[in-house]
Amino acid sequence: MYAQMVKSEATNDDPEKLAAFQARIDAGEKIEPKDWMPEGYRKTLIRQIGQHAHSEIVGQLPEGNWITRAPTLERKAILLAKVQDEAGHGLYLYCAAETLGVSRDDLTEQLLSGRMKYSSIFNYPTLNWADIGAVGWLVDGAAIMNQVPLQRTSFGPYSRAMIRICKEESFHQRQGYDLIRVMAQGSDEQRAMAQDALNRFWYPSLMMFGPSDKDSVHSTQSMAWKIKINTNDELRQKFVDQTVPQAHYLGLTIPDEGLVWNEAKGGWDFSEPDWSEFYEVLKGNGPCNTDRMEARQKAWADGQWFRDGLMAHANKAAARRKAAKVAAE
Amino acid sequence: MSNEWPLWEVFIRGQHGLNHRHVGSLHAPDAELAMRHARDVYTRRNEGVSIWVVPSSEITASAPSDKGPLFEPSNAKVYRHPTFYDIPDEVGHM
Ligand SMILES: [Fe+2]
Ligand SMILES: [Fe+2]
Numbered sequence A: 001m002y003a004q005m006v007k008s009e010a011t012n013d014d015p016e017k018l019a020a021f022q023a024r025i026d027a028g029e030k031i032e033p034k035d036w037m038p039e040g041y042r043k044t045l046i047r048q049i050g051q052h053a054h055s056e057i058v059g060q061l062p063e064g065n066w067i068t069r070a071p072t073l074e075r076k077a078i079l080l081a082k083v084q085d086e087a088g089h090g091l092y093l094y095c096a097a098e099t100l101g102v103s104r105d106d107l108t109e110q111l112l113s114g115r116m117k118y119s120s121i122f123n124y125p126t127l128n129w130a131d132i133g134a135v136g137w138l139v140d141g142a143a144i145m146n147q148v149p150l151q152r153t154s155f156g157p158y159s160r161a162m163i164r165i166c167k168e169e170s171f172h173q174r175q176g177y178d179l180i181r182v183m184a185q186g187s188d189e190q191r192a193m194a195q196d197a198l199n200r201f202w203y204p205s206l207m208m209f210g211p212s213d214k215d216s217v218h219s220t221q222s223m224a225w226k227i228k229i230n231t232n233d234e235l236r237q238k239f240v241d242q243t244v245p246q247a248h249y250l251g252l253t254i255p256d257e258g259l260v261w262n263e264a265k266g267g268w269d270f271s272e273p274d275w276s277e278f279y280e281v282l283k284g285n286g287p288c289n290t291d292r293m294e295a296r297q298k299a300w301a302d303g304q305w306f307r308d309g310l311m312a313h314a315n316k317a318a319a320r321r322k323a324a325k326v327a328a329e
Numbered sequence B: 001m002s003n004e005w006p007l008w009e010v011f012i013r014g015q016h017g018l019n020h021r022h023v024g025s026l027h028a029p030d031a032e033l034a035m036r037h038a039r040d041v042y043t044r045r046n047e048g049v050s051i052w053v054v055p056s057s058e059i060t061a062s063a064p065s066d067k068g069p070l071f072e073p074s075n076a077k078v079y080r081h082p083t084f085y086d087i088p089d090e091v092g093h094m
Helices: A015-026 A039-058 A060-064 A073-098 A104-112 A129-150 A156-184 A188-207 A217-224 A232-249 A275-285 A289-302 A304-328 B031-042 B064-075
Strands: A260-262 A267-269 B007-013 B021-027 B050-055
Touching: A039 A060, A039 A073, A039 A104, A039 A156, A039 A217, A039 A289, A060 A073, A060 A129, A060 A289, A073 A104, A073 A156, A073 B021, A073 B031, A104 A289, A129 A156, A129 A188, A129 A232, A156 A188, A156 B021, A188 A232, A188 A275, A232 A267, A275 A289, A289 A304, B007 B031, B021 B031, B031 B050
Parallel strands: none
Antiparallel strands: A260 A267, B007 B021, B007 B050
């Protein structure tokens, strides 16, 4: 998912207030920005929503680089719309985080300085057109697994952002599946490209859910606060169960020799991804970490004169309006 | 020095003649650009026929602690609801 390994923050609040707060959450009430909340809840949410927002924004890069190379005008329009949606998702989420008292520029600067993370998945390259299908099908598919339950999260602005995002997300997965289906049913060469894309994106997609957290204290606290709804393993299992038949329909093979149907649990048994690779990617050593960060830093630096210019213009225009009003009185 | 664009709240009226509804917020240097950003960020799928943008700093909000004094009095006024009144069955739908 887009927020991985978010550590919950310790809280040193008045036990009575904490209990009343927990009771509100247990009763299914939404917590709103001006309501009292434990410091740990606030900090954990800023980190989680911020990481989610950064992922949406950085996630535009691997797809954006194929917009100019889409094979048809229709595919180009679709991809453009999809990438534009991701920008929107980032913006909805930044706004939700800002209601907790952190500024947008502060969040951006924390991303650019590496203090805040984005999802590991966006540090993998999109090498050819089939990868764009794999991203929509698998990466957005995995994101949806996490985002659908988060619509019920306890923090009102986060929940509302998730509802908006989920409405738009299903198009993302479907266009990806549609793209890879066309390739899987195309020439031998296209089919090979589709299989190759699945081979490369399968394990990184499984990593999106993060390592098992069934014994993690952070996860327990976040689940009590309803800012995490399912364990990583639950979501990963759901994703595999949903995706395997979709791959089989296309005649594609999941790159896992350990994949077997488990009648007793009514789901697939599958192999774990290589978690040492995951930790390396998080540390900054994935195939594209440097490129992604450089692209974001460049965009931010190159845009500065423009942001400042528009602000200066707005301030001048406001001053002129004020002066004209005074003169007229 | 931080030169962050100010925050605006966005309200949109949907297709069916309902009230403008708060949909979210965004940053923009002025009202004109706030309007353009609102169109791009919040109406990519025909969500609306009209947009309002308001500087967030201009919104006066009730405090959570006012919830009791503001809203509790109406809890006691059950006679404001139609279900408070028993209309005999013979009278029919009312
Ligand atoms: Fe998204
Ligand atoms: Fe998406």
